[in-house]
Amino acid sequence: MTSNNGRSTSESFKAQALVYRHMFSILDSMCLKWIIDSRIPNIIHDHGKPITLLELVSILKIPSTKVDRIDVFMRYMTYIGYFDITKVRIHGDNDGNNQEEEKEAFALTAASELLVKGTENPCISPMVEFVLDPVHSDFFNYLSKWFSDENRRLYEITSGTPWWELLDKNPRLLGLFNDAMAGDSQMIKLALKDHNMAFEGLETIVDVGGGTGTTAQIFSEKFPELKYIVFDLPQVVKNLKGCNNLNFVGGDMFESIPKADAILLKSVLHNWSDDNCIKILRNCKDAVKVLSKDRKGKIIILETVINEKQDEPEITRLKFLMNINMQIMHGKERSEEEWKNIFHEAGLYDYKIFSFTGYLSLIEVYP
Numbered sequence: 001m002t003s004n005n006g007r008s009t010s011e012s013f014k015a016q017a018l019v020y021r022h023m024f025s026i027l028d029s030m031c032l033k034w035i036i037d038s039r040i041p042n043i044i045h046d047h048g049k050p051i052t053l054l055e056l057v058s059i060l061k062i063p064s065t066k067v068d069r070i071d072v073f074m075r076y077m078t079y080i081g082y083f084d085i086t087k088v089r090i091h092g093d094n095d096g097n098n099q100e101e102e103k104e105a106f107a108l109t110a111a112s113e114l115l116v117k118g119t120e121n122p123c124i125s126p127m128v129e130f131v132l133d134p135v136h137s138d139f140f141n142y143l144s145k146w147f148s149d150e151n152r153r154l155y156e157i158t159s160g161t162p163w164w165e166l167l168d169k170n171p172r173l174l175g176l177f178n179d180a181m182a183g184d185s186q187m188i189k190l191a192l193k194d195h196n197m198a199f200e201g202l203e204t205i206v207d208v209g210g211g212t213g214t215t216a217q218i219f220s221e222k223f224p225e226l227k228y229i230v231f232d233l234p235q236v237v238k239n240l241k242g243c244n245n246l247n248f249v250g251g252d253m254f255e256s257i258p259k260a261d262a263i264l265l266k267s268v269l270h271n272w273s274d275d276n277c278i279k280i281l282r283n284c285k286d287a288v289k290v291l292s293k294d295r296k297g298k299i300i301i302l303e304t305v306i307n308e309k310q311d312e313p314e315i316t317r318l319k320f321l322m323n324i325n326m327q328i329m330h331g332k333e334r335s336e337e338e339w340k341n342i343f344h345e346a347g348l349y350d351y352k353i354f355s356f357t358g359y360l361s362l363i364e365v366y367p
């Protein structure tokens with residue numbers, strides 16, 4: 001049987017489900033925001049073992065009228081991978097029965113462990129809080145307006161201010177952004193456990209666009225013999241204090257970059273157009289010191305490399321979404337071919353790509 005445009009009814013019903021599922025994916029984001037706002041990952045973590053629904057609602061101080069709803073939300077978040085349901089034995093119940101009984105309980109998974117705040121382990125909750133903050137996420141309502149505007153970035157159209165100036169004028173948003181990037185950088189701790197990065201013969205490293213210094217701190221724990229400079233806009237580093245092997249320097253990477261044996265760029269180039277990246281890379285090339293007669297230092301780039309032929313579909317989908325997110329900033333996520341083109345334009349011909357975290361690659365560029 002056929003329905004509209006000669007398609008089978010089952011195809012149309014599947015299509016309707018795709019559209020509705022897509023439309024409701026805003027609730028996926030909001031449920032993620034809800035579990036972080038309610039500190040549910042921390043509650044389960046602090047509980048020390050899987051938590052029953054009644055234990056959870058009593059800590060959350062949920063009115064009894066909403067208990068069943070929490071169950072529905074928690075089961076959905078379990079279904080998509082944020083919790084596991086296991087069995088625990090607990091004493092007594094609400095009827096004064098002192099027998100031990102088995103109850104279902106929610107345990108953390110690898111995903112919700114990454115949302116636990118205040119431990120030694122990496123935490124990416126601040127990134128979720130930044131992206132889903134109402135001021136930030138409201139920008140996404142204006143994509144059509146952005147497409148019909150010739151030059152301005154999405155944020156410039158809606159706020160009337162360039163992005164980095166907007167952050168400068170809004171300390172709350174700047175704080176959320178810096179915390180988000182610092183949280184993201186914590187994942188590097190895990191990558192460095194397995195990665196055999198080579199820094200022989202190098203003494204100094206500049207983290208260009210290094211934010212509040214989380215990436216440099218993580219590197220300095222792993223490679224304490226190196227001296228680090230975190231180089232970022234003056235307003236980002238103005239109140240930050242360094243220590244013996246880590247210093248903050250304010251400046252503009254489009255003007256010049258402090259000289260060092262190695263230059264690190266994490267999540268910086270994807271903010272910029274090809275032309276601007278070429279300018280930044282040329283300045284990086286000028287900043288890399290000559291180590292010996294025929295040896296120079298290197299540029300280390302931590303960024304996404306889009307590679308849909310090789311990556312798992314989930315990672316490709318993430319990279320495509322990140323690309324959309326960067327396009328509205330007039331930056332982009334790049335394929336190897338696109339990276340190679342901007343390297344060549346900047347006079348950099350030798351590079352190697354290594355896998356690093358799930359979505360970030362490590363690109364070493366040898367000037």
Ligand SMILES: Nc1ncnc2c1ncn2[C@@H]1O[C@H](CSCC[C@H]([NH3+])C(=O)O)[C@@H](O)[C@H]1O
Pocket residue numbers: 164181182184185208209210211212214215231232233236251252253254265266267268271
């Ligand atoms: N012109 C500029 N010169 C130096 N840093 C800049 C400039 N424009 C933007 N930035 C910084 O570039 C960074 C991009 S966000 C990446 C931050 C950090 N590398 C991390 O991954 O955690 C922000 O910290 C900006 O303040």
